[in-house]
Amino acid sequence: MILEIKAVCKSFHQVRSQPLAVLKQVSFTLDAGETTAIVGQSGSGKTTLLSLIAGLDNPDSGQVILEGQDLSAMKESLLARYRALKIGMIFQQFHLMPHLSARENISLPLEILRQDCIKERTDLLLEQVGLSDRQHHLPGQLSGGECQRVAIARALVIKPALLLADEPTGNLDIATGEKVAQLLFDLVEKEKKSLILVTHNPNLARQCQKIRTLDQGCLV
Amino acid sequence: MKLFKGFVFVFFIWFTYALSPSASVSWAQEGQIQVLFLGDSITAGLGVEPEQAYPALIEDMLKVRGDYSVKITNGSISGSTTAGALSRLKWFLRAKPKILVLALGANDGLRGLSTDEMAQNLDKTIVLAKKNHIRVVLAGMKIPPNYGPEYSNDFAKVFVALAEKYHLSFIPFLLKDVAGKASLNQADGIHPNQEGHKIIAATVFPYILEQL
Amino acid sequence: MLWIRLGIRELMENKGFAFFFMVNLALGLAGFIAIHSFGSSLDRHLDENLKEILTADLVLSANSPLTPSELALADGIMGKDTTAHARLVRFYTMVRTADNARLVMVMAIDDAYPLYGSFLLEGGGFQKDIQKNPGLFMTRDTAHALGIGDNASVDTSLALGNKHFYVQDFFKKDPDRSLTAVELAPKIYMGMGQLEETGLIRFGSRIRYLYYYRFSPGTDISKLVERLGQGFSDNSQGQPRVSVYGSRDVNNRLGKITGYFTGYLGLTSIVALFLAGIATAYLFRGYLNMKQREMAILMSIGAKQSEIYLYVSVQLIALGALASFLAVLLSLFLVPAFPVIFKGLIPADIRLSTDPATFVLAVGMGMVGSLFFCLPVFVRIFGVKPLHLLKGDAGQGNLRMAFWQGIGFLPGLGAFFLVCIAVAGSMVNGSIFALGFLLAMVFLAGMGWCVFSGCKFFFGTRHLVAKIAFRNLYRNKWSSLSCFVTIAMGTFLISIIPQVQKGLQTEIMRPEGLKIPVFFLVDIQEEQKKPFMAFIGQEDADLANISPMVRGRILLKNKQAFYGEKAEKGSGVRPRGRRLEFNFSYRSLLDVSETIVQGKALSQTPWDFEAGLPFEISVAKSFAEEHSLSIGDILGIDIQGISLEGRVVNIRKVRWNSFQPNFYLLFQDGVLNDAPKTYLAAISRVAPEDRQNLKNKIVTAFPNISIIDVTQMAGTLLDISDRLSLSIRFMAWLAIAAGLVSIFSIVRHEARKNERQVTLLKVLGADFDMIRGITLLEFGFIGFTASLVALVLSFGFSRAIAWYFFDSLWRFDLLACLMILILTTGVCMGTALTGSWKVMNTKPVTLLKNT
Secondary structure: OOEEEEEEEEEEEEEEEEEEEEEEEEEEEEOOEEEEEEEEOOOOOHHHOOOHHHOOOOOOEEEEEEEEEHHHHHOHHHHHHHHHHEEEEEOOOOOOOOOOOHHHHHHHHOOOOOOOOEHHHHHHHHOOOOOOOHHHOHHHOOOOHHHHHHHHHHHHOOOOOOEEEEEOOOOOHHHHHHHHHHHHHHHHHHHHEEEEEEOOOOOHOOOOEEEEEEEEEEOO | OOHHHHHHHHHHHHHHOOOOOOOOOOOOOOEEEEEEEEEEEHHHHHOOOHOOHHHHHHHHHHOOOOOOEEEEEEEHHHHHHHHHHHHHHHHHHOOOOOOOEEEEEHHHHHHHOOOHHHHHHHHHHHHHHHHHOOEEEEEEOOHHHHOOHHHHHHHHHHHHHHHHHHOOOOOOOOOOOOOOOOHEEOOOOOEEEEEHHHHHHHHHHHHHHOOO | OHHHHHHHHHHHHHHHHHHHHHHHHHHHHHHHHHHHHHHHHHHHHHHHHHHHHHHEEEEEEOOOOHHHHHHHHHHHHHHHHHEEEEEEEEEEEEEEEEOOEEEEEEEEEOOOOOOOOOOEOOOOOOOOOOOOOOEEOOOOOHHHHHHOOOOOOOOOOOOEEEEEEEEEEEEEEEEOOOOOOOOOEEEHHHHHHHOOOOOOOOOOOOOOOEEEEEEEOOOOOOHHHHHHHHHHHHHHHOOOOOEEEEEHHHHHHHHHHHHHHHHHHHHHHHHHHHHHHHHHHHHHHHHHOOOOOHHHHHHHHHOHHHHHHHHHHHHHHHHHHHHHHHHHHHHHHHHHHHHHHOEEOOOOOOOOOOOOHHHHHHHHHHHHHHHHHHHHHHHHHHHOOOHHHHHHOOOOOHHHHHHHHHHHHHHHHHHHHHHHHHHHHHHHHHHHHHHHHHHHHHHHHHHHHHHHHHHOOOOOOOOHHHHHHHHHHOOOHHHHHHHHHHHHHHHHHHHHHHHHOOOOOHHHHHOOOOEEEEEEEEEEEEHHHHHHHHHHOOOOOOEEEEEEEEEEEEEOOOOOEEEOOOOOOOOOOOOOOOOEEEEEEEEOOOOEEEEEEOOOOOOOOOOHHHHHOOOEEEEEHHHHHOOOOOOOOOEEEEOOOEEEEEEEEEEEEOOOOOOOOOOOOEEOOOOOOOOEEEEEEEOOOOOOOHHHHHHHHHHHHOOOOOEEHHHHHHHHHHHHHHHHHHHHHHHHHHEEEEEEHHHHEEEHHEEEEEEEEHHHHHHHHOOOHHHHHHHHHHHHHHHHHHHHHHHHHHHHHHHHHHHOOOOOOOOHHHHHHHHHHHHHHHHHHHHHHHHHHHHOOOHHHHOOOOO
């Protein structure tokens, strides 16, 4: 078991009305090498759950335990590094550094985490996502699919224990989306990574080993 | 900086008004009769061209009469008082003047200095001149009425007394017919203009002739 | 209406950012208002001071009463603006007491005198007491000098002319601060009504008649002075007997100094204006760039360009209006608090207020400014396809677009020029400033480009933080550049001020080690010099600068007549300034107030008459300028009938407020030593209570020496110069502070733009140390290089300004430069760090949000 979510609750304050409970007592576990899709309608709390798992936000109550460490209890400054070492994130918006080339975007986390063999590992990832010939292009010069491939490479390059993806194909057309999704699953399988994928695309979800559905803040 | 014109010049323009050895400054040549004017700004011709000052006009008048043997030296200094008269005369003794026109005192009066002191200063100067066989023409001055009747009287008396004491050729009032007349004075109301100097020259001329 | 509503609605939705933006803008504008208010308050303060010195707004003065036609002429020109007038008749006379006679200056005044200022009378009496009665006002010192006791009473009789007077009251302070008249004798005030019976006003009397006028506030006095001067001049064929003074020409030295001061205030206000302009322009453009995406969406759903323009402009104008309102509010509270906050740093009794014009200008800049500043951005955005904008890639512009973008700058540039001209007060000066600043901007942009291009060579480093930081700078060249130019412009502007300030202050400030003179002594005779020095040695006083003075004429300059052509014959009077007679002196050591600015010091070897070589002359700078003399010129000089030749070997600068005997021309030792001369001297360090006594002693021992009491004059001038020097220094600090505030607001905005990157770095695992390192390096580098380049530029620019506007009064102010460099860098780093610290301490959940 790599990840354990224990009775996590999260609500948001709203102006002039009751706090909105987004997650209610959510619990589940994830084994190493397991791929899970979290699906649900818009507003069901998928992204919030993902942000809690990623340590991007704190739960109101409950625990998020990644490889035995309780993320919700960690100080923000420690958390940042721990998260970066353990979790690779893929965003719907790609969130690439616009002024860095594809290659530089991929090697950036390695540099930040002061890892070895940066060149070789970057080369490898570029190769794996098929962008070796476009490695010196800036995100602005790449297509959406290519950008997302850079983002996937960036998430994988640190060899994370857990990969989190937030609607990775959400900003892409169907064909491109499928290609990118294929690449993602191929790499996850090859590298034996655990993956949590948030989507409302059933086709994408189906490619995961497990599908968990969120409905009004509860796993069903 | 014009600013620094300052201190010194602000008041120098006020009462120290100018000296001037007039345009024709050079020492007397052999056979010439040297006439030395020792005066203040009035004689120096402050505010008029050097050749328009009355000593220069007198030289011109002599030349008109065909008299080229007279050399006039204007040793006047604007702002000067009688206190410096003696040492100035000493300086000019080298030029061996024959006649001294002593026209000092106005600044002593304007500054309200002691008339006794002024009398002494002039006295010593006259004595030195006499000792060097210089004939002295003493120019009388009057002080503006605003200084009060007593001071004005004391002041005027100094000149009369000295003239009598040493039997000097005496001009009763250098600025006769000039003082107080706007048309004959410059805008400051105290220094004669070109026309004023002509009148002074006419006033002084007979006394020079007399000495020659 | 729809678009206006939408625009406002959008602002309401983003209250946080709107507020943030507004505060930034308000800070920039508040700095401008503060500087402007302080400047105009100082100007007014100075004016009030000068008016008190003059006791009026305008004075006519003549040596006989003004004729009805002259009065009519004056009334015709001054018209209805006159609100009050007063008269004074001034003359010297000998006042007699029972056993004494002394020279005094009679000041016969009317009821209305003084129009500004007042008497401080010991007995608390009224001024009108002396109009109907033969009473006098004088100081106790004067009474002592006249040998009358301490009691002001009807019994003590003083004769002025034919009339007897008594002492009505003693004054501690009289309103007359006149810096034009020399205080050869103490002042005694009497009522104008009593004058007639003294009999002192007669034909030939030497009297000054003064006519004082006060005008309603806001009247252009200098223009009236000019017109009156012209009027009287025309009336008298160019030889006016009536002099006209405004408070600004109360004293020629002071006039120059106040002229500098006004110029300096103008400079600071133009700097403040540019600062505010740059800050607002930067912020507005930043705002617009952030709205780019939104505008693209609107464009893509079919909104017309004019509608989008309206939509965004409404937001900008609303924000600008709120910001300027906030700034005005801020300064309304802050500016009046200055005297309390900065006690001792600004003149004590200054009233600070902000005039409405400043508010209007600030509000105008805040509101309308946005339209001008943002035009080029609009042009760019409208010129690009919405798709590019959505992709976050504005694309490379083509030639046509560059052209339109250029056009887009024109209205802004036009406004900039107009404002420059308005603030500088003249077409030429305004254009010089505008052009100078434009050039500076181009230069800074060029330098910035080089700096950021140069960053390429840094990011090869193994040091990770440096690598990331420099890579960011290099890759974000254009956005870094705009930040760089803005900060550099700000630093450039504020660092011009201290350099000019230092030069001016050095000029205005009282010289170090200055002994403020109490008496000035004139006409000390050669033979009196030694006894006099011995005499003063016995007294508790310092004798300074006993200087020989010889009067002579300059006849020739380089064998030509000293004045190229003589005044026209028949004009009677030589035009003013065509003096040939000057005072010469010599001294072995220069006074502390003198410095040689060009050439070498005078030789210490006495000049040898026999050698036939010209002697050496040191010329005061002002004199050299006035008569176009330069080093090497040969002057033919006549001293008491002896013609001599001298060569100019140095040009000397003399401090205006040294209060020491100074001379235009100093000769080499040995030239004047034997010439008939008198001496001038200054006496300082005399306790106030001993002054009268010392004066009496000197008069008794050396009756021919005239003593001029300069305490009041020196006091007044030093008081003003102290105020001015305090003010210009404070003004410089204020400008620096305002500049830093502007820089702060710009960096705050920039740091906010940086937040997204920081968040991403954080998610990628950068810890706080690393992010701090990157942020500090990035912003510190921009701040440091920008201010360094700006300082270097301002070094040259301020020099040029000093040369053009301030007679080259310029001093390098190392301290201020270092301070600006450190503070600018510090502000940049600190502000950015605060921004990133905020990011570090919040959850990076924003990355998952869809906007």
